[in-house]
Amino acid sequence: MNSFKDMILTRYDLPKKIDRTRAENFINYECKNEIERVWQLAFRDLREHDLSDISTDLFAKLTFSYDAVLNDKDSERIHIQNLIELARKNGFGIDELHEAGVYGKGMHIAVIDQGLQVHSKIFKENIIMHTDNISDEDSMHANAIVDVIHKIAPEAMIHFYESDYKNVVEDRLEKLEEIYEYNQCFKFDGKISVISISSGLLFDGIKQNEDQRKRAEKIIKLLEEDGCTVLSSEVFEKYFAIASPKYDEDYTKIVDWMYGEDWVTQKAETHKAVIDRKRENSILVPGGGRLYAIPGEVSYYVYCGSAAYSWSIPIVASMILLMKSKIPNISTQEFYELASECCNYTNEDWRIIDMDKMYDM
Template identity: 30%
Template sequence: MKRFLCLTIVMTILMTGCAKSNTVQTKSPEITEESEERLETSEKSEKYKTLLSQDNKLSIVRKPGVANYFNSSEKMTELPKYNSNSGDSWQVDLRSRDLTNLDLSGRIDDLFYADFDSKTKWPDKLPDGFDPNVIMELGKNPGLGLRELHEKGITGKRVGIAIIDQGLLVDHVEYKDQLKMYEEIHCGDEGAQMHGPGVASIAVGKTVGVAPEADLYYIAETHGIYNENGEFEYDLTWTAKSINRIIEINKTLPEDKKIRVISISLGIGEKMNGYKEVFESIKKAKQEGIYTVYVGSEKYMGLGRNSLKDADDIVSYTKGEFWKDQKYNNSELLIPMDSRCVASPTGINDYVFYREGGMSWTVPYVAGLYALACQVKPDITPNVFWKLAFNTSDMLITNNSTKEKLGKIVNPVKLIETIETIK
């Protein structure tokens, strides 16, 4: 994927699933009279549904069905070729495909740029050096020493993370136990989508997540509608309503288990409808001690990684795939992004490997880091967090012979250890 995942996938996949739903809207006593009125009067299409917890008890309001990418009985007749000069997404998309009839010898360069999942059927013989199981296991590691922190008990425990994204496969093993609430506001997704399980597992996944014991509060929401011409029109007023809902939910939580960060894997531009309303809601959340992370909220950029290299070793990282041919101004904090193995929407025990990520994958990573910081220092602020994140970062060298400096890469271990020392 050559562009921001939030722009390519969110525009083509995040807003899909607009099938008619017979589910009716419910009312929650936790919604104020004013906000309830806004939700009811604004819901104009049966294609989008709003479902909220009832009786002042947070709940899983619906369980979207699993995703099915392809007919499993159809075998692939040819392996797609990867073109490094192309900006197209999903060039070698092997998710849930049957490759058993293919001769893949000599195709290792294409396979190293493949997206695949637990349901991909491989031929008996694969090129030397390509092992999908090894690649998936390496991709599950959130990297940069985070598992070292987890072993010390720094896991985000008793810290709440809220995510606003696509329809979620709520029972996935990566985050089922962490999920405290699943609601929908103006959601057009009938079934689970690829994006939601990905961001949820990066944030709080048991094996792939940055903060594996943080509490997860999830709202599935579609950031607009499709017009009569089939074109998607952004309307971020729904995102604003979702943020407002999170603020209301947070007021019901115990003082020691508050939501401290909201993750929204979306680039928010001034020309998007509802831009003003979103930032008014973000400001309200800040006043309640909730930090909102989105694409462009701070100075950070996503990194690439060779799929067979160790995610804990900073020398494994490179420029992200979507910006590998661009110049870098060295002013942003670098965050792991590509070659991630995350929860798949195809089954509660399924995983999917994305060779190229996108900035959508960096947002829940940052949110997870902030949750770890909140665990060790509950009164941490975003400004202090980011200042220390830059101060404790390491310089990433991309060429050992020329000592070319790419930029500052986050060092989670140094960051959290430094925050622990603050009185």
């Protein structure tokens, strides 16, 4: 049986003179992609697979079923259940907040995303659907996002709006306008107070016209004046980061030898400047190393090791929701400032949120 690293080395004609560390970093990154391509989303029985080339750190960044099993030899080195038990915890001081009785009761949050499989028993009772065209696709994206919110604010109601990706700019504007009109039906109780959009508000990479930009600015202003926070990737990036520098360095997508040493040096310097700026101005909210519900009628989870905006945005949106149960009109800027005052620090001096401290301020 060929190992995944053998497959990668066969595919790429690596030069003889190349920095070993950079080569290993690239091979590890491609190895991760190859594993997930071959084994797909929720691989479970890994006893017949060759894991000898996969480090414990790399394995922790993969995606696998919560009931996955390894052979006896690999089980001595890779402890899946330890990863699973850590992944069950919310972190960020949220579990301590739950112990104090803060669960988001009476709060309402909206999600705008791709199709949701609403029959999941995990959060079925907490969903209010606002769209009729429920997707039949087996995507885990929306389910994972809703599951994130449900874990952090288990007693909150989640309003789901399915986004039309064929006409995404216009559709999201209409969804925001619809949420604003919905909120006008309520004075206090029942109002949606946070909106989570796990991508750009008008979708990154798609051209918007000036009228659409003005509509976006207008509706966001109306929503926020009415006490509803809109959290998209544009807003998220102003205040938060999803991964530490170590993750970025270990899993860089850049094939260094294709561009030459000068380009690599320049890229490294630019990267360091970005990292330093992010460390100084942002709060770390990693979304990897967590369990996420997947579509289906049974309570079934996958472990997702990779950090991603898709998971970190609803984490922060849910935190803002919990804070609004104490400070109803707190803005994203004010949430960030409070989080900065009450933060903990990682080994690399990144600030990280502690919701338990924030709530006690």
